[in-house]
Amino acid sequence: MNETVGNVLHQVGALPSLDRMLLLVAVLPATFMLLEFSFPARPRQPVPRRSLAVNLAYWFFNPLFMQVASKLAVCLVCLGLCLVLGWEVSESVLDGFGPLGAQPLWLQAVEMVVFADFVDYWTHRWFHVTRFWRFHAIHHSPEQMNWLASARMHPVNDFVTRVCQVVPVILAGFSLKAVFLVVPFLVFFVIVLHSNLNWDYGPLRWVFVSPLYHRWHHTTDQEGLDKNFAGIFPIWDVLFGTAHFPRREPTKFGVNHDPPPETFLGQLLYPFRALPEPIPPSPFSVREGEPAVPPAPPSSEGEAVTDESQPSLGGAASSGHTPPSSFPG
Ligand SMILES: [Zn+2]
Numbered sequence: 234m235n236e237t238v239g240n241v242l243h244q245v246g247a248l249p250s251l252d253r254m255l256l257l258v259a260v261l262p263a264t265f266m267l268l269e270f271s272f273p274a275r276p277r278q279p280v281p282r283r284s285l286a287v288n289l290a291y292w293f294f295n296p297l298f299m300q301v302a303s304k305l306a307v308c309l310v311c312l313g314l315c316l317v318l319g320w321e322v323s324e325s326v327l328d329g330f331g332p333l334g335a336q337p338l339w340l341q342a343v344e345m346v347v348f349a350d351f352v353d354y355w356t357h358r359w360f361h362v363t364r365f366w367r368f369h370a371i372h373h374s375p376e377q378m379n380w381l382a383s384a385r386m387h388p389v390n391d392f393v394t395r396v397c398q399v400v401p402v403i404l405a406g407f408s409l410k411a412v413f414l415v416v417p418f419l420v421f422f423v424i425v426l427h428s429n430l431n432w433d434y435g436p437l438r439w440v441f442v443s444p445l446y447h448r449w450h451h452t453t454d455q456e457g458l459d460k461n462f463a464g465i466f467p468i469w470d471v472l473f474g475t476a477h478f479p480r481r482e483p484t485k486f487g488v489n490h491d492p493p494p495e496t497f498l499g500q501l502l503y504p505f506r507a508l509p510e511p512i513p514p515s516p517f518s519v520r521e522g523e524p525a526v527p528p529a530p531p532s533s534e535g536e537a538v539t540d541e542s543q544p545s546l547g548g549a550a551s552s553g554h555t556p557p558s559s560f561p562g
Pocket residue numbers: 372427447451
């Protein structure tokens with residue numbers, strides 16, 4: 234039993250390894266520094282030393298501690314599943330079950346990515362519109378977008394997001410081996426999204442979220458607030474009326490209202506601090522001093538889509554209807 238649990242922990246990557254350290258210390262930094270040097274969105278973008286130190290702390294803390302915690306949580310769910318269904322606790326629990334687990338691994342991987350991205354769209358949006366925004370504000374706090382800023386995520390935000398994505402996948406019967414297949418690609422994809430790269434993927438920009446698309450999520454420019462929640466497929470933003478995709482660059486990033494301090498410890502504690510004032514129950518609430526623009530209802534016809542190079546998908550140009558938000562995107 235102990236040996237089985239040890240093998241499962243090893244297979245899900247919950248145990249530290251030399252490979253992972255090499256990736257964190259050498260392979261990923263070298264790759265992304267070279268890419269940002271070759272294809273910069275903002276050439277010679279200065280990154281303050283303090284911001285660099287905070288990003289570096291997250292770069293090592295989340296993979297080495299928090300992601301281990303979420304993988305342990307996944308293992309506990311597997312163990313609970315075995316106990317509830319009366320299965321023997323063995324490594325075969327990683328193979329999934331039922332009709333979904335019987336599909337080819339590559340097909341399971343594709344289905345899981347689509348499902349997990351749909352869940353991520355809603356958990357991400359949930360973090361923006363509830364009191365839990367203060368956990369997610371940490372991810373929005375960098376004022377310069379670069380590959381290292383991708384790591385900046387409060388541990389609670391990181392843990393909740395991962396568990397919400399993976400637990401339903403396990404309970405539905407998918408094989409965890411399919412998860413392992415896609416995780417390296419997803420890690421690379423997420424770092425690309427936050428990198429200072431001038432890529433917008435051309436005609437594929439409506440298929441995959443590009444760095445430019447995600448910069449419009451991180452902007453504090455009014456027109457981009459509470460837009461572009463999707464992590465991989467922009468279709469979710471199009472379907473639920475939150476897509477905003479001009480071909481130009483946003484002007485600034487960060488958090489407008491009550492920004493987190495620029496220290497690692499300060500940011501870990503920031504969500505637990507007393508609020509400076511009551512926050513409104515939704516991002517559509519009008520704050521004092523903000524114009525009273527009524528919120529636009531979510532549209533299934535992509536009304537909020539704005540692509541200056543093309544007619545909007547819903548046939549209505551609507552760049553002016555961003556609601557006032559107390560949760561800067
Ligand atoms: Zn982001």
